[in-house]
Amino acid sequence: MDPKKRSSDKASQEMLKHTDETGLETAWDRFEQQEPQCGFGKLGVCCRICTMGPCRIDPFGDGPQAGICGATADTIAARNLVRMIAGGAAAHSDHGRDVAHTFKMAAGSDSCDYMVKDELKLREVAARYDIKIEGRETKEIAGDLADAVMAEFGKQEGTLVSAAAYPPPARQKVWEKLGVTPRSIDREIVEIMHRTHIGVGSDYKNLIKQGLRACLADGWGGSLIATELS
Ligand code: SF4
Numbered sequence: 001m002d003p004k005k006r007s008s009d010k011a012s013q014e015m016l017k018h019t020d021e022t023g024l025e026t027a028w029d030r031f032e033q034q035e036p037q038c039g040f041g042k043l044g045v046c047c048r049i050c051t052m053g054p055c056r057i058d059p060f061g062d063g064p065q066a067g068i069c070g071a072t073a074d075t076i077a078a079r080n081l082v083r084m085i086a087g088g089a090a091a092h093s094d095h096g097r098d099v100a101h102t103f104k105m106a107a108g109s110d111s112c113d114y115m116v117k118d119e120l121k122l123r124e125v126a127a128r129y130d131i132k133i134e135g136r137e138t139k140e141i142a143g144d145l146a147d148a149v150m151a152e153f154g155k156q157e158g159t160l161v162s163a164a165a166y167p168p169p170a171r172q173k174v175w176e177k178l179g180v181t182p183r184s185i186d187r188e189i190v191e192i193m194h195r196t197h198i199g200v201g202s203d204y205k206n207l208i209k210q211g212l213r214a215c216l217a218d219g220w221g222g223s224l225i226a227t228e229l230s
Pocket of ligand 1: 047048049050051052053054055066067068069070071076197198199
């Protein structure tokens with residue numbers, strides 16, 4: 001196929017011309033082989049969360065309007081969407097956890113390949129987590145910061161420190177009003193898996209709300225940690 005019909009990006013067009021000439025398979029080829037894609041899947045109305053399924057809803061209204069457990073199209077689509085959010089938030093945030101572990105090892109070692117190169121940034125980030133800076137060695141501050149960010153993952157009470165330390169106050173007020181201020185990074189992901197299990201959450205608005213909490217825990221928690229400590 002003409003590369004210009006496959007992508008509007010000039011670099012991608014050039015790459016696609018090259019892969020066509022050399023016979024290399026790309027995601028574009030595989031996408032075309034998948035067409036026509038499953039209509040139920042595209043609408044998000046197919047569910048295989050439990051072994052009673054797979055269940056699917058007839059989008060035209062003639063066939064089944066609920067899965068075996070009673071889940072409607074709204075419930076199934078919301079469950080599918082928020083489980084995708086859980087997967088993405090887990091991938092970003094677990095990367096942040098690994099960065100935090102490496103940071104802790106670097107902070108406590110004189111022979112680690114990694115080191116704190118930007119001391120000013122270290123102090124700026126530590127201040128956001130309310131860590132004492134004055135009169136302290138870099139290693140001490142870095143050790144406390146590593147502990148503080150790692151505690152954000154499994155926090156059991158309250159909300160994320162970073163969710164109060166980084167976003168503009170007006171944005172935090174919106175989250176408070178909507179009840180979506182993230183509580184801890186791992187918790188928001190686990191709660192998605194809990195609420196979307198058969199027989200648990202069925203209100204699609206409530207499910208989406210939990211998805212929003214996980215998005216915020218990812219963006220202002222796990223991903224932020226990965227960026228700030230890198
Ligand atoms: S959770 Fe409900 S809709 Fe999904 S597969 Fe099980 S019975 Fe079907």
